[in-house]
Amino acid sequence: MSAPPPFRFSARNEAEVQRILARYPEGRQASAILPLLWLAQYQMREETGSAWLPRSAIEHVADRLGVPRIRALEVATFYTMFNLKPVGRFHVQVCGTTPCWLRGSDEVFRACLVRGLRKGETTPDGLFTLSEVECLGACANAPVAQINDDTYEDLDFVAMGRILDELAAGRTPPPGSQIGRQASCPDGGPTTLKDLVA
Amino acid sequence: MPRVTVDGIEVDVPQGATVMQACELAGREIPRFCYHERLSIAGNCRMCLVEVSPGPPKPQASCALPAVDGQVITTTSEKVRKARAGVLEFLLINHPLDCPICDQGGECDLQDQALAYGRGYSRFAEDKRAVAEKDMGPLVKTAMTRCIHCTRCVRFADEVAGVVELGAIGRGENMQITTYLERALTSELSGNVIDLCPVGALTAKPYAFAARPWELERTDGIDVMDAVGSNIRFHARSGAVIRITPRLNDEVNEEWLADHARFGVDGLKERRLDRPWVRIDGRLREASWPQAFAAIRRALSGVEGSDVAALVGDLAALEEIVALKDLLTGLGSARIECRLDGAEYAGHPALWRLGPTLAGLETADAILLVGANPRVDGPLVNTRIRKAVRYGGADVFRIGAPADLTVPVTELGDDLAALTRLPTAFLEARRPALLLGSRNATLPVLAAAGRLPLPRDDWNGFGVLHTAASRVGAMDVGCHMAGGLAALTRQPPRVLFLLGVDEVDLRPFTGAFLIYVGSHGDRGAAAANVVLPGAAWAEKPGTYVNLEGRVQRSLRAVFPPGDAREDWTILRALADVLGVRLPYDDLGALRARIAAEWPHLGRPGLSTLPWDPAAVPAAPPPSGPTRPGPAHLYALNPILRASPTMQACIASIVEGQGAVAEPVVA
Numbered sequence: 001m002s003a004p005p006p007f008r009f010s011a012r013n014e015a016e017v018q019r020i021l022a023r024y025p026e027g028r029q030a031s032a033i034l035p036l037l038w039l040a041q042y043q044m045r046e047e048t049g050s051a052w053l054p055r056s057a058i059e060h061v062a063d064r065l066g067v068p069r070i071r072a073l074e075v076a077t078f079y080t081m082f083n084l085k086p087v088g089r090f091h092v093q094v095c096g097t098t099p100c101w102l103r104g105s106d107e108v109f110r111a112c113l114v115r116g117l118r119k120g121e122t123t124p125d126g127l128f129t130l131s132e133v134e135c136l137g138a139c140a141n142a143p144v145a146q147i148n149d150d151t152y153e154d155l156d157f158v159a160m161g162r163i164l165d166e167l168a169a170g171r172t173p174p175p176g177s178q179i180g181r182q183a184s185c186p187d188g189g190p191t192t193l194k195d196l197v198a
Numbered sequence: 199m200p201r202v203t204v205d206g207i208e209v210d211v212p213q214g215a216t217v218m219q220a221c222e223l224a225g226r227e228i229p230r231f232c233y234h235e236r237l238s239i240a241g242n243c244r245m246c247l248v249e250v251s252p253g254p255p256k257p258q259a260s261c262a263l264p265a266v267d268g269q270v271i272t273t274t275s276e277k278v279r280k281a282r283a284g285v286l287e288f289l290l291i292n293h294p295l296d297c298p299i300c301d302q303g304g305e306c307d308l309q310d311q312a313l314a315y316g317r318g319y320s321r322f323a324e325d326k327r328a329v330a331e332k333d334m335g336p337l338v339k340t341a342m343t344r345c346i347h348c349t350r351c352v353r354f355a356d357e358v359a360g361v362v363e364l365g366a367i368g369r370g371e372n373m374q375i376t377t378y379l380e381r382a383l384t385s386e387l388s389g390n391v392i393d394l395c396p397v398g399a400l401t402a403k404p405y406a407f408a409a410r411p412w413e414l415e416r417t418d419g420i421d422v423m424d425a426v427g428s429n430i431r432f433h434a435r436s437g438a439v440i441r442i443t444p445r446l447n448d449e450v451n452e453e454w455l456a457d458h459a460r461f462g463v464d465g466l467k468e469r470r471l472d473r474p475w476v477r478i479d480g481r482l483r484e485a486s487w488p489q490a491f492a493a494i495r496r497a498l499s500g501v502e503g504s505d506v507a508a509l510v511g512d513l514a515a516l517e518e519i520v521a522l523k524d525l526l527t528g529l530g531s532a533r534i535e536c537r538l539d540g541a542e543y544a545g546h547p548a549l550w551r552l553g554p555t556l557a558g559l560e561t562a563d564a565i566l567l568v569g570a571n572p573r574v575d576g577p578l579v580n581t582r583i584r585k586a587v588r589y590g591g592a593d594v595f596r597i598g599a600p601a602d603l604t605v606p607v608t609e610l611g612d613d614l615a616a617l618t619r620l621p622t623a624f625l626e627a628r629r630p631a632l633l634l635g636s637r638n639a640t641l642p643v644l645a646a647a648g649r650l651p652l653p654r655d656d657w658n659g660f661g662v663l664h665t666a667a668s669r670v671g672a673m674d675v676g677c678h679m680a681g682g683l684a685a686l687t688r689q690p691p692r693v694l695f696l697l698g699v700d701e702v703d704l705r706p707f708t709g710a711f712l713i714y715v716g717s718h719g720d721r722g723a724a725a726a727n728v729v730l731p732g733a734a735w736a737e738k739p740g741t742y743v744n745l746e747g748r749v750q751r752s753l754r755a756v757f758p759p760g761d762a763r764e765d766w767t768i769l770r771a772l773a774d775v776l777g778v779r780l781p782y783d784d785l786g787a788l789r790a791r792i793a794a795e796w797p798h799l800g801r802p803g804l805s806t807l808p809w810d811p812a813a814v815p816a817a818p819p820p821s822g823p824t825r826p827g828p829a830h831l832y833a834l835n836p837i838l839r840a841s842p843t844m845q846a847c848i849a850s851i852v853e854g855q856g857a858v859a860e861p862v863v864a
Contacts, residue, residue: 078368
């Protein structure tokens with residue numbers, strides 16, 4: 001793969017950069033390194049279909065903030081939310097931590113596997129990259145997966161398969177719980193304080 | 199002052215001290231890896247755990263915990279012992295047990311502390327982590343599997359060297375110390391990370407697999423690669439100096455050492471003059487000592503004293519300088535010159551000293567650099583400037599060509615006329631310091647700089663930044679003449695002694711009979727009519743006066759090669775052949791002769807001389823650009839030019855970096 005062109009913020013994102021920088025006191029602009037790297041990764045998705053940070057993006061952000069490049073690289077490599085190599089159009093992050101695992105994350109991974117998604121790899125059509133991640137912070141709705149910006153909850157083999165098929169077909173399945181409950185309300189209606197409700 | 203109790207011992211500690219410092223005041227040893235006195239506190243190795251009451255019921259990292267009044271600290275309890283053993287067991291989980299092939303073996307903090315505080319066995323049966331080596335250039339060898347992530351090297355590069363090139367990428371078990379895109383370290387102080395590394399992750403590349411520390415004979419010395427006079431230790435085996443490490447001296451080099459001083463040592467083995475040479479029919483031919491002396495006597499016969507002159511090189515020790523001066527006096531000449539860089543200071547010794555002193559420079563609140571680049575001229579002067587800026591908020595101004603100093607600099611342009619219109623921020627500072635590059639210390643500059651209001655009641659802000667280790671000593675004993683080197687080139691002598699002179703354009707002296715005394719076959723020897731093989735600085739006991747005027751003694755680590763001799767004994771023997779009587783037969787007598795005429799050079803220590811306004815010369819105001827110095831410090835003198843390691847530095851660091859790739863993350 002040839003080297004990507006030098007990264008520059010688009011005109012629209014440039015306005016966003018200014019808005020982010022204004023949040024920090026004068027002289028403390030280096031604090032904006034996380035939001036700017038995050039913005040750069042979004043822009044990469046818009047421009048190339050792959051949400052990742054090439055070296056030129058890290059260096060551009062570092063130079064913009066007057067931060068040594070090694071410091072920006074430290075930040076970019078510390079947080080798993082930054083992808084340092086290209087990912088597919090849909091970055092499928094399935095939680096494998098204990099609560100999700102107890103609630104059947106192995107089945108979710110199997111649903112991915114039968115569609116050709118392997119952990120840490122991108123499918124040949126460039127559509128999906130599968131990552132096993134640590135806790136996504138939605139244990140009450142385990143097992144969960146995060147696909148790009150959306151969280152899909154209460155998954156099982158069938159639900160995960162359906163979501164991947166929908167995405168592959170170019171449609172966006174509704175995020176959230178896949179068994180119809182609202183947020184993390186009890187499955188099947190209220191279980192406590194019923195009297196007060198009545 | 200808070201009063202704390204450490205293992206039943208009551209101690210008063212300074213306000214702001216840490217629990218670790220309190221324990222040390224009480225005489226308790228606290229093991230540590232990440233903590234270092236001269237770096238910021240990281241608190242990430244957890245080796246320094248102690249019990250502190252009042253406080254949480256778990257061991258505390260003592261390096262990062264402030265000592266407060268009434269604390270009761272326990273360092274010897276069973277809980278502390280177990281905590282330390284536990285930390286060590288975790289550190290050793292991923293540390294390879296390759297001590298037999300590790301260059302740190304025998305001087306390794308992890309080895310020592312595992313022995314003293316460890317369990318003696320591991321319960322970890324799983325696979326250990328392996329980390330790819332990093333290429334950090336020609337000086338620092340890496341074995342990153344051994345790294346325990348103390349981040350001392352990262353903090354050193356950030357805080358002391360000021361070159362932010364090292365970092366820790368990744369997280370948790372995948373954390374790796376690396377340079378950005380694995381480029382070579384470009385700092386002129388990079389070798390210090392080798393000393394700082396508590397394990398064998400960063401070791402010296404030129405010293406790789408060369409020796410074990412217990413085989414080495416250690417000798418205390420003084421560095422001569424620049425004029426700072428860093429305190430060093432020669433490590434020798436089988437008659438060869440294998441490596442050089444710094445010695446602690448808070449007033450000079452703290453505990454750092456510049457790369458050319460540390461790694462130039464392999465130049466001692468290359469291009470050495472190990473026998474006399476005499477030029478016959480235009481070609482240098484091997485000769486014996488009597489033949490070489492006879493050739494000199496023939497050349498001097500019938501030559502007037504005023505037709506004899508001598509130049510003192512940058513690496514010469516005080517003893518041979520005085521012997522040379524005495525020899526010239528005996529021959530009836532006073533034409534001896536040490537200011538080979540064109541400097542014109544003379545008269546009062548305060549005019550060629552670093553008035554603020556190295557440690558005092560840290561307290562300056564405004565620093566003006568005139569035609570000096572401390573990163574090349576004296577890297578350990580630059581660390582002091584950095585401290586003044588980082589901790590004292592000093593402003594730095596510069597007259598001269600811009601160069602990265604690792605601190606913010608206000609440029610006043612490359613025109614010496616700026617000396618007459620300095621910003622008030624400098625003139626009205628409480629402790630202003632002027633650093634005048636020696637090569638730019640011409641009479642107009644000295645006249646303008648000497649009249650600045652720098653000397654105060656308790657502060658002398660006038661300072662010359664020398665680059666030659668021999669300079670201040672040679673000036674103090676009067677090795678300078680009216681008109682300097684320029685006068686010598688206008689009126690070339692018939693016979694010219696060169697005491698290790700390799701940096702001077704010798705073309706004006708082609709008609710003269712050149713006698714070179716020195717250690718390396720460099721430019722001076724190539725032009726000489728007679729070459730007398732001398733000893734390099736590690737091969738002779740010598741006195742050096744650093745740029746502050748600090749008299750320091752270096753000891754002999756090894757003997758010079760072949761027929762080479764200590765320089766002052768060569769001059770003493772030659773004097774006999776020439777019929778001049780030098781009244782000293784051993785080093786003690788020579789030093790007594792020096793002490794008799796210049797008492798301040800007779801005893802080690804700082805020789806401070808009060809500022810004398812009357813000594814400032816009168817001259818027209820300066821103008822024009824400054825004289826530039828060398829671009830890098832890897833080829834300043836014949837020893838460095840002979841060093842394969844320094845040549846590798848030039849190829850890799852100065853002449854460019856290789857191609858770079860995308861960062862690779864595990």
